[in-house]
Amino acid sequence: MSDIPQGSVLVLVLFNIFVSDMDSGIECTLSKIADNSKLCGAVDMLEGRDATQRDLDRLETWARANLMKFSRAKCKVLLPGHGNPKHKYRLGREWIENSPEEKDLGECW
Numbered sequence: 365m366s367d368i369p370q371g372s373v374l375v376l377v378l379f380n381i382f383v384s385d386m387d388s389g390i391e392c393t394l395s396k397i398a399d400n401s402k403l404c405g406a407v408d409m410l411e412g413r414d415a416t417q418r419d420l421d422r423l424e425t426w427a428r429a430n431l432m433k434f435s436r437a438k439c440k441v442l443l444p445g446h447g448n449p450k451h452k453y454r455l456g457r458e459w460i461e462n463s464p465e466e467k468d469l470g471e472c473w
Contacts, residue, residue, distance in 0.1 A: 376399075383401075386401065386423070390419050391405070391419055403423070407449075413449075413451045417453055420453055423455070424455055434455060436458060439460045441460050441461070441463065442466055443463075450462060
């Protein structure tokens, strides 16, 4: 045993260093856990919807600049609450699918 991180631990540390600037300029809350990212924001007015779309555009620009891609199959829009206007969002040129619930680290949201 040594004090030097090895294997998957080292990979996650290096990945987290690489994505440390991902949230630069982001208005909403961006959570980064291992190799997953989650953008969260309240969208009770049109300004919130526009801020969320601007952040998605920033993330897509960041990914292109860093030669990375988001997994489109894993991108979902969670629309909780009654009377939700169910805004549509896109990542790049593709629309993101809405979902009534999502599993996240074993919990259902």
